[in-house]
Amino acid sequence: xxxxxxxxxxxxxxxxxxxxxxxxxxxxxxxxxxxxxxxxxxxxxxxxxxxxxxxxxxxxxxxxxxxxxxxxxxxxxxxxxxxxxxxxxxxxxxxxxxxxxxxxxxxxxxx
Amino acid sequence: xxxxxxxxxxxxxxxxxxxxxxxxxxxxxxxxxxxxxxxxxxxxxxxxxxxxxxxxxxxxxxxxxxxxxxxxxxxxxxxxxxxxxxxxxxxxxxxxxxxxxxxxxxxxxxxx
Numbered sequence: 047x048x049x050x051x052x053x054x055x056x057x058x059x060x061x062x063x064x065x066x067x068x069x070x071x072x073x074x075x076x077x078x079x080x081x082x083x084x085x086x087x088x089x090x091x092x093x094x095x096x097x098x099x100x101x102x103x104x105x106x107x108x109x110x111x112x113x114x115x116x117x118x119x120x121x122x123x124x125x126x127x128x129x130x131x132x133x134x135x136x137x138x139x140x141x142x143x144x145x146x147x148x149x150x151x152x153x154x155x156x157x
Numbered sequence: 158x159x160x161x162x163x164x165x166x167x168x169x170x171x172x173x174x175x176x177x178x179x180x181x182x183x184x185x186x187x188x189x190x191x192x193x194x195x196x197x198x199x200x201x202x203x204x205x206x207x208x209x210x211x212x213x214x215x216x217x218x219x220x221x222x223x224x225x226x227x228x229x230x231x232x233x234x235x236x237x238x239x240x241x242x243x244x245x246x247x248x249x250x251x252x253x254x255x256x257x258x259x260x261x262x263x264x265x266x267x268x269x
Contacts, residue, residue: 151198
């Protein structure tokens, strides 16, 4: 099993550009999460989903949108990137009462 | 939200010593989970302790939970340089919400 796969691994954007980060899991998990982690900081929850077709806001949702059209995929979109969105983005998933399984992250730099 | 807060923020010890990290939380929980993060990588689950458990062991890890004080501790015994990482706790209350939030973590450095 691949587990949780994030693409791309690295990306550089100019201010105002848009992009979509893809998270895919092959464990049939119901719950999926997007976090961002700034240097020396903990993880902050951006958005999450409790099932296909549903999404909810986390701690820092502004400037991001998400979609969960298929159970295995959770997309994170930045419509107009800002330097403050420079961060490492982690996706995670879980099922029922299981712990979170994390991807290896996407390093995004906005110049 | 169910957010744990870890302390200390940073801990530096010699190889072979024990390391203790603490986590405090504010609301009711179903379980509390500890995770480890090596630099730049995703978090890896270490151990889960349910609200009706008081202590749990896994190898060199020992976790305690005191629901009356709303706190947990993670003890790593006989530490190794490879234990150098950041450690995070997350609390879960499945009845109230399904978001999972983390504190700022404890940065552990084990010197060889």
